[in-house]
Amino acid sequence: MARTSTTANAVLGLLALREEWSTWELTKQLRRNLRFFWPRAESRIYEETRRLGAKGLASTVRSFVGRRGRTVYSITPAGLDEVRRWLAMPPKPTALECEPLLRVVLSDLGTAEQAVAALDQIRADARAILEVGAVVAGEYLTGSAEFQDQVHVRALLFDFLSSFALMLSAWADRAEERINGYVGSPQDEREEAAKVMIRNALAAYPADLKTAVTSALAEARGSESSPEPD
Amino acid sequence: MARTSTTANAVLGLLALREEWSTWELTKQLRRNLRFFWPRAESRIYEETRRLGAKGLASTVRSFVGRRGRTVYSITPAGLDEVRRWLAMPPKPTALECEPLLRVVLSDLGTAEQAVAALDQIRADARAILEVGAVVAGEYLTGSAEFQDQVHVRALLFDFLSSFALMLSAWADRAEERINGYVGSPQDEREEAAKVMIRNALAAYPADLKTAVTSALAEARGSESSPEPD
DNA sequence: GGACACATGTAACGGGTTACATGATTTC
DNA sequence: GAAATCATGTAACCCGTTACATGTGTCC
Secondary structure (H helix, E strand, O other), rough: OOOHHHHHHHHHHHHOOOOEEHOOOOOOOHHHHOOOOOOOOHHHHHHHHHHHOOOOEEEEEEEEEEEEEEEEEEOOHHHHHHHHHHHHOOOOOOEEEEEHHHHHHHHOOOOHHHHHHHHHHHHHHHHHHHHHHHHHHHHHHHHHOOOOHHHHHHHHHHHHHHHHHHHHHHHHHHHHHHHHHHOOHHHHHHHHHHHHHHHHHHHHOHHHHHHHHHHHHHHHHOOOOOOOOO | OOOOOOOHHHHHOOOOOOOOOOHHHHHHHHHHOOOOOOOOOOOHHHHHHHHHHOOOOOOEEEEOOOOOOEEEEEEHHHHHHHHHHHHHOOOOOOEEEEEEHHHHHHHHHHHHEEEEEHHHHHHHHHHHHHOOOOHHHHHHHHHHOHHHHHHHHHHHHHHHHHHHHHHHHHHHHHHHHHHHHHHOHHHHHHHHHHHHHHHHHHOOHHHHHHHHHHHHHHHHHOOOOOOOOO
């Protein structure tokens, strides 16, 4: 059944963008441009390229630098077919894994400092994206980027990652403010602040979902024994 | 060395929030609230709880519903220690994995329709978050949520996921507009539009990074043989 | 000529997924 | 009483990570 891992497809995709790639260049591309939305250990690349070679999807040229081996890969026609077959298949869902957020959700079990440390981590993650982004943006704007001919899609990527990182950062700031506000304040006060936060976030929802919530709220209020006017 | 997987810690954290949990309730909690930032297969939960029981971090009570077994877990003092030890450790970085975005980056290898299909997937991912969010928000606002006493942290989570989903959606819309604009337009026109997009995104960057880019740009322009005035 | 980044891998392990199987309960 | 859904698992497999090993150019 072949279980074409998206890793193989991603490497094939890179191979399709340029004539020749050494494994090192592939790992560089990985570290530089792909890691923020497609994170993989570099060792993975070495194995994946080997497998692509073995399956005839990439041709390999082995050379030597001193005593150390070096392999250069190129995509084959069969490899190009494979890429196109992949692109014709339905995309996989987006996956986010955020351990710091898990810590925030469970932060009642720890200290406020620990929660803030989690927020700091998120800010650091965001910062890392923006720092790399700034460098890459500079290259594309001056026209000196390696894949300058791909600037039209790379700009979309830059937009995505920037939005993502700025969202992370802004959220972390809001959350820190809230967490600091919580310390020493009574439960009902916290709850009120929390509800305000929920209502604020809800305000940005698309109209259909927003009305679904408000009507559900009205109904809940209506069925109460003591319906309190708003 | 124990390699405490964050999965075990997350389950322990849930166990710490309430007296008793059946495995099914844990998986429900997973599907409902955690899956968007800590995605795990449900089968994982069954194994993880078993391991927690075996290590003495959770106590287990086995019962039967008809002929089918059912296990209820509670956290032990040792388990609580473990959670606190985890919370005292440094958080792990945030990880995003977005295959549709990879497809957009490689969309020169496919058709515009395929790129739009990738954007649709991202919009669907965002929509899924918002839909669950709307329901949960309603519960917390009416005060009927199961973890109402956790509303102060759940509100932070709600804010996070809402921001994330809205960011995804808004980006997908922008990207689709761009991709539609690209079809049939010459390379230099695309490149110009792309640079505008980059500059727009860059405008929202924190000041220090922005100035780093602009000075790098100025330098690049200065070292050119034909320095073109802006 | 030692340190450090660049470059190329290998080996071992484990967390996590997919797919399957099956019992109980509700719905019509 | 069949279908659908809720509930509880098991088995097999593999993708991916961590950790290690080692060579090569360069900087001081």
